[in-house]
Amino acid sequence: MSTTLSIEHLTIGLPEGADRPYAVEDVSMAIEKGEILCVVGESGSGKSMTANALMGLLPPGVNVKAGRAVFEARDVIRLPEAEKQALRGASMAMIFQEPMTALNPLMRIGDQIVEVFAAHDRYTQSERREKALALIREVQLPDPEKIIRAYPFQLSGGQRQRAMIAMALALEPKLLIADEPTTALDVTTQAQILKLILDLREKRGMAVMFITHDFGVVAEIADQVIVMRMGKVVERGSAAEVLENPQHDYTKRLLEAIPTGRLPEARQLSETPALEIKGLRKVYRTGGGLFKPVREVRAVDDVSLTVARGEVLGLVGESGSGKSTLGRTAVRLVTPDGGQVMVGGTDLAALSDEELRKQRHKVQMVFQDPYASLNPRQRIMGAITDGPITRGIPRKEAEARARELLEIVGLGADAASRFPHEFSGGQRQRIGIARALAMDPELIIADEAVSALDVSIQAQVLDLLRELREKLELSILFITHDLRVAAQLCDRIAVMQKGKLVEIGTVHDIFLNPQQDYTRKLLAAVPGADWDQQGAA
Amino acid sequence: MWKRFRSNIGAMVGVVLLAAVILIAIFAPLIFANTPWQMVQRPFLAPFSMDSLPLGTDTLGRDVAAQLAYGARVSLLVGLVSTLVALLIGVPLGALAGFYGGYVDEGAMRFTEFFQTIPNFALAIVLVAIFEPTLASITLAIAIVSWPPVARLVRAEVMSVRKREFVDAATLAGLSKPRILVRQVLPNTVSPIIVMASLMVATAILLESSLSFLGLGDPNAMSWGYMIGAARTVIRSAWWLSFFPGIAIVITVLALNLIGEGLNDALNPHLSRKGKA
Numbered sequence: 001m002s003t004t005l006s007i008e009h010l011t012i013g014l015p016e017g018a019d020r021p022y023a024v025e026d027v028s029m030a031i032e033k034g035e036i037l038c039v040v041g042e043s044g045s046g047k048s049m050t051a052n053a054l055m056g057l058l059p060p061g062v063n064v065k066a067g068r069a070v071f072e073a074r075d076v077i078r079l080p081e082a083e084k085q086a087l088r089g090a091s092m093a094m095i096f097q098e099p100m101t102a103l104n105p106l107m108r109i110g111d112q113i114v115e116v117f118a119a120h121d122r123y124t125q126s127e128r129r130e131k132a133l134a135l136i137r138e139v140q141l142p143d144p145e146k147i148i149r150a151y152p153f154q155l156s157g158g159q160r161q162r163a164m165i166a167m168a169l170a171l172e173p174k175l176l177i178a179d180e181p182t183t184a185l186d187v188t189t190q191a192q193i194l195k196l197i198l199d200l201r202e203k204r205g206m207a208v209m210f211i212t213h214d215f216g217v218v219a220e221i222a223d224q225v226i227v228m229r230m231g232k233v234v235e236r237g238s239a240a241e242v243l244e245n246p247q248h249d250y251t252k253r254l255l256e257a258i259p260t261g262r263l264p265e266a267r268q269l270s271e272t273p274a275l276e277i278k279g280l281r282k283v284y285r286t287g288g289g290l291f292k293p294v295r296e297v298r299a300v301d302d303v304s305l306t307v308a309r310g311e312v313l314g315l316v317g318e319s320g321s322g323k324s325t326l327g328r329t330a331v332r333l334v335t336p337d338g339g340q341v342m343v344g345g346t347d348l349a350a351l352s353d354e355e356l357r358k359q360r361h362k363v364q365m366v367f368q369d370p371y372a373s374l375n376p377r378q379r380i381m382g383a384i385t386d387g388p389i390t391r392g393i394p395r396k397e398a399e400a401r402a403r404e405l406l407e408i409v410g411l412g413a414d415a416a417s418r419f420p421h422e423f424s425g426g427q428r429q430r431i432g433i434a435r436a437l438a439m440d441p442e443l444i445i446a447d448e449a450v451s452a453l454d455v456s457i458q459a460q461v462l463d464l465l466r467e468l469r470e471k472l473e474l475s476i477l478f479i480t481h482d483l484r485v486a487a488q489l490c491d492r493i494a495v496m497q498k499g500k501l502v503e504i505g506t507v508h509d510i511f512l513n514p515q516q517d518y519t520r521k522l523l524a525a526v527p528g529a530d531w532d533q534q535g536a537a
Numbered sequence: 538m539w540k541r542f543r544s545n546i547g548a549m550v551g552v553v554l555l556a557a558v559i560l561i562a563i564f565a566p567l568i569f570a571n572t573p574w575q576m577v578q579r580p581f582l583a584p585f586s587m588d589s590l591p592l593g594t595d596t597l598g599r600d601v602a603a604q605l606a607y608g609a610r611v612s613l614l615v616g617l618v619s620t621l622v623a624l625l626i627g628v629p630l631g632a633l634a635g636f637y638g639g640y641v642d643e644g645a646m647r648f649t650e651f652f653q654t655i656p657n658f659a660l661a662i663v664l665v666a667i668f669e670p671t672l673a674s675i676t677l678a679i680a681i682v683s684w685p686p687v688a689r690l691v692r693a694e695v696m697s698v699r700k701r702e703f704v705d706a707a708t709l710a711g712l713s714k715p716r717i718l719v720r721q722v723l724p725n726t727v728s729p730i731i732v733m734a735s736l737m738v739a740t741a742i743l744l745e746s747s748l749s750f751l752g753l754g755d756p757n758a759m760s761w762g763y764m765i766g767a768a769r770t771v772i773r774s775a776w777w778l779s780f781f782p783g784i785a786i787v788i789t790v791l792a793l794n795l796i797g798e799g800l801n802d803a804l805n806p807h808l809s810r811k812g813k814a
Contacts, residue, residue: 331709333705333708333709357711357713358711360708360709360710360711361710361711363709364709365705365706365709367702367705367706368702369702372701372702372703373701373702373703373705373706374703374706375703375707375721375724375725376725377724377725378720378721378724383703383706386707386710386712386720387709387710387711387712390710390711390712391711432706435706435710439709439710
């Protein structure tokens with residue numbers, strides 16, 4: 001085998017005032033022809049910077065300080081811009097995390113692929129179109145003749161990522177750099193894209209540099225693995241070695257932090273329900289005009305379920321399954337079209353706005369985005385005490401309680417006087433939890449509350465939730481797209497698809513004895529599923 | 538934020554220039570013994586020909602330097618007050634429209650558009666002509682023609698902030714809608730409003746000058762626009778009568794624009810045109 005790319009002692013400097021002097025420090029790696037190298041690390045580890053340096057896409061102020069990257073016997077980092085441009089796309093291509101923003105929204109898919117040929121001045125116009133069609137077929141997009149004329153917004157997330165891959169493959173590159181290409185996708189779609197990348201590697205023998213934070217994905221596709229942390233390589237080796245016999249503490253910690261398929265002990269559940277949802281319906285209507293029929297989406301279609309006091313119910317589904325709408329309906333940020341939401345004997349769905357405001361405290365929510373869920377101009381104390389004070393609790397008492405809660409979630413009482421921007425994502429999520437707890441709710445709804453966090457932080461927040469569940473007998477409706485996370489925390493799991501409840505049962509039932517096809521499909525799509533079972537055995 | 542503002546050379550130049558103009562305006566009565574209306578020398582005295590009258594005299598023999606200093610008072614006052622009034626109209630209207638949406642939004646925006654369909658300056662002239670031209674009526678007229686962009690900006694900002702999760706969180710905390718608007722949403726729209734306001738002061742000064750130039754200024758207040766307007770018939774024989782007030786307007790407006798841009802870069806570092814990380 002021959003080496004496609006070899007990076008030697010690469011060091012990338014950050015501008016002054018950054019949290020560390022180098023984004024990437026003395027990193028070396030080599031990718032053989034036809035090999036998939038996974039670069040793994042948490043956010044801020046410098047994994048994307050490495051890829052961007054190769055493509056010449058470093059942001060202003062960030063420069064390569066030392067080292068070289070040899071590709072086709074040339075150092076790509078020091079090539080003049082014109083030659084770099086010729087190289088990009090032709091022999092080195094990149095796909096990104098978010099295909100919607102990486103594609104031009106105003107150009108048809110076919111035209112975007114044709115443009116790649118045009119930019120490198122290959123083929124005649126009609127040949128280009130033919131080639132584009134062949135590529136669309138190769139990445140297994142359905143109905144190629146129609147896709148070639150479609151705009152990006154008309155495709156689903158997975159289809160857009162396939163289109164991106166088609167563009168990247170257009171000029172038969174020798175190296176494909178994939179920067180978290182499946183992170184924004186559903187598990188089932190992710191599994192398909194991973195398989196596509198494996199197939200293409202097989203067929204074309206190209207080298208792939210695959211950047212990811214997910215060891216499950218690594219287990220699925222990697223030949224070689226490099227683990228990065230704070231800009232340095234902490235471990236390298238073949239996939240089997242690293243996964244089974246990690247040497248570095250950090251790798252071990254990361255591997256431990258991964259939600260495994262290991263199932264928790266089943267617990268005895270109480271009989272009293274904290275939340276009862278009966279026949280809940282929510283329909284979204286869009287469009288509708290003189291000439292257009294109204295489009296109806298049944299986001300939640302006749303769903304009934306209960307969460308017992310002290311229980312954690314996981315609500316799992318892919319994007320668009322209506323799980324978030326269900327959660328938002330349960331706190332009545334969204335008013336349902338029909339059905340009941342019973343919390344402690346009151347039907348939240350039937351209250352008037354004014355009555356509802358008085359009952360709000362009964363159900364609280366922890367949000368997905370730790371950066372958007374706290375008011376950047378309000379101190380933490382205000383964020384936590386606003387609700388209790390509105391409820392009529394004296395300010396002194398509310399503030400004392402807020403300090404106590406901040407201790408409980410592991411931040412310390414002095415966090416109260418600070419502003420949100422002083423905290424990291426995981427810490428903000430803890431604040432969000434403290435804010436929810438301050439209202440003494442009967443039920444907490446956690447909407448993808450750990451999805452935006454790095455695995456190790458995710459594990460800490462899950463630990464916290466588990467601890468709180470024991471200590472405070474919390475009832476939680478835990479909404480997530482990640483079955484592995486759900487398995488770690490939940491007593492029971494409910495699976496949703498297209499607005500309907502597909503299956504509900506204890507974690508053991510769902511994982512070991514799923515009744516529905518869809519549940520089985522979801523379970524099979526979890527990356528690294530096989531490897532997990534080996535690990536458990 | 539203050540640090541980013543200070544490191545912006547243009548903005549600091551703006552601050553220095555504006556501070557100079559403000560100081561001159563405040564201390565005009567102390568610097569100049571004569572009021573700007575008093576005749577002190579023969580008419581058409583050229584600048585720099587007499588030490589006590591560095592900028593010469595006008596058609597009636599009045600001190601041009603004193604006129605400039607007193608004119609600064611009018612310009613700054615009108616610019617500042619009219620902007621404040623425009624904010625008082627525009628911010629609440631835009632905030633309500635953006636926050637409540639639906640019919641409130643429709644109503645408020647149609648009302649705003651009604652004002653936007655009439656050219657600013659024409660409307661200002663009509664308003665001043667209807668009222669008597671006094672400082673108060675001029676200020677009000679300028680405010681009335683300049684609030685619509687404020688309302689539209691605030692509406693757009695409120696609409697985007699309203700969808701953020703912390704607003705949902707505040708709703709769940711049981712806060713009332715008006716309280717969420719005032720305590721949670723509006724504070725997050727302040728920075729673009731500040732930037733816009735600083736630029737509006739500049740526009741208001743220009744509007745006031747234009748009105749005075751046309752003879753629609755307050756006859757009891759000396760202003761830069763009035764000076765240029767009065768000097769336009771003698772522009773070829775006595776250039777300095779229109780030149781110095783013109784320079785004063787340019788410097789003040791430039792200073793305000795520099796400050797506005799500096800504020801913009803300091804408050805929205807991500808949108809900074811400098812492109813440095």
